Amino acid sequence: MQTVLIIVHLIIVLALIGVVLLQRSEGGGMGLGGGGGGVSGFMTGRGQANALTRATAILAGLFFVTSIALTVMATSTRAPRSILDGAAPAAPAPGQQAPAAPQGGNVLEQLQRLQGDQPAAPTPSAPAPTAPQQ
DSSP: OHHHHHHHHHHHHHHHHHHHHHSOOOOOSOOTTSSOOOSOSTTSHHHHTOHHHHHHHHHHHHHHHHHHHHHHHHHHSSOOOOGGGGGSOOOOOTTOOOOOOOOSSOHHHHHHHHHTSSOSSOOTTSOOOOOOOO
16 A cells, blocks of 8 residues: 555656646746736736646645655554663673673773773773873
8 A cells, every 4th residue: 555655646747747847937026028928927817826826735635645655554554662662781691790880980981991992991000101291
């Protein structure tokens, strides 16, 4: 059903593009003549009842209806899930030792230690590095 609706949606899109390109320009932009359009425009009787204008409105309405229908169909088939589902720590497999709990520090330091980018917390016996004095 979703595939059929996608095909209908694409046909509507192509028809909408074609109808918009077939419409006559009303001279709203600056053309080669230096700007400005003629008296014929949107407010004339012929412009308002134009078949292309009506076709554009109908195709635009169908485009929105098929877009909303595709969105509803896509979200109805997807099972709801929480963002926290992926954050639960995995239990170690039998025979494997769980990783040691991070010791102190902020979250960035804990993550770096877990990835092995930074050594564990400094030992109290080692002196702290000092900044050079000027």
